[in-house]
Amino acid sequence: MAARDTRKPGAKTGSVLEERRTSPGLLLALLGQEAMRVLRDAHAAVELSPRHFQLLGLLHDQGPMGQRDLGGLMGVEPSVLVTLLNPLEVSGFVSRRRDAADRRRHVVSLNAAGERRLVQAARAQREAEDKLFSGLTDEQRRQLAVLLLAMRDGLAVQSECAST
Amino acid sequence: MAARDTRKPGAKTGSVLEERRTSPGLLLALLGQEAMRVLRDAHAAVELSPRHFQLLGLLHDQGPMGQRDLGGLMGVEPSVLVTLLNPLEVSGFVSRRRDAADRRRHVVSLNAAGERRLVQAARAQREAEDKLFSGLTDEQRRQLAVLLLAMRDGLAVQSECAST
C-alpha cells in the first residue's frame, strides 16, 4: 500500500527510510484502510461488503435479533445499519419482520439464501486475510489478533468511562 | 469503538460475544478507522490532519524534495498530495519552488513556521497514541509495531510482484 507503485520495479521509492518515520498510530490507520480495501475487493465477487459479511455472520452465530441489538454488536449507527440491511433484504439474504410484542421493532433473521451466500463469502474472506497477513507467520498472526483485541478492549473501557 | 455506546453503562451490548466473531482482517480495518479518528481529533487542535503531520515530519527528516518523491514516501496519489500541500503552503508551513534544472518539478521544503507547528503537533500525536494503545503494555506496543511493519512489508512485496 505504501508502495502503490505502478512504476517499474527498482524505482527509488525509499520505503525503507519511511519505516523509521511513520508513527505506529498512522501505520495502524493506513494498514486498516488497506485491510478494508482488500476485504471489499474479495467480497465484491459475491456482491457483498465487509460489513455485509460481518452482519450475516452475526445472524448466523446468534440468531435473529432487533436492529438495535444488531447495530450495537457491529458498532454501527442505526442509520448505517438500515443502508446495510436494505440490499440484503432485496436480495433475499435477510428478512425483517415486525415484533408482535413491540411493533416498533424489526426482527432481522438470516434466510437460507443468506446462509449459502455466507458460506461462499467465507472462502473469499479467508483468502483475503491470507493475502493481507502474508508478511506474518502463523504465530505472528495469532499474536497480532491478541494485541488488536487488547487494543479494542482498552478503547471500549475508555468510551465507557467517557459516558459515565 | 465497537461499543460506541452513549447508553448508560451496564447496557447489554454483548461486546464479549462479538470478540469471537469479528475476523482479524475486519478488526484491523475498524481499529484503523478508529486510529485515524483519534489522530484527526488530536491534530485538529492545531489545524492539521494526520497526513499533514506525516508530511511535515518527512520534510523535517529528509529535507526538501519533489512532489513525486514526497507522494511516493507517503503512499499517496499525486492529486491527493496537491490537496494536502495547498493549505500548508497558504499557512506558510511549506514552500513550493520550481526546480531550476527541471522546471516541471516543484520542490517542497519546510519553513520555520512549519518546524514550529510540527513540534506542537508532535505532543498531540504522542498523547493520541497513548490513548489509542492504552489497552497495551509498553512491551505489547513494541510487539504491535513490529508486526504492523512486517505486515506492511509483506503487502509491499505483493504490489511489487503485481507490477512485474
Next chain:
DNA sequence: TATTGTTATACTCTATAACTATA
C-alpha cells in the same frame, strides 16, 4: 511522446439530524 503537477469528479465508509410510527 513521456513526465510533473493540477483540477474536477466520484467512490467508500461513517456520522448527524430530522422524520415516522409505535409505545
Next chain:
DNA sequence: TATAGTTATAGAGTATAACAATA
C-alpha cells in the same frame, strides 16, 4: 415523552481521468 427504525445530507479520506506545462 421516549424509543425503533428510516431518510436525507454531510463529512473524511482516497482514487480516477483529463488537462497544462515542461522535458
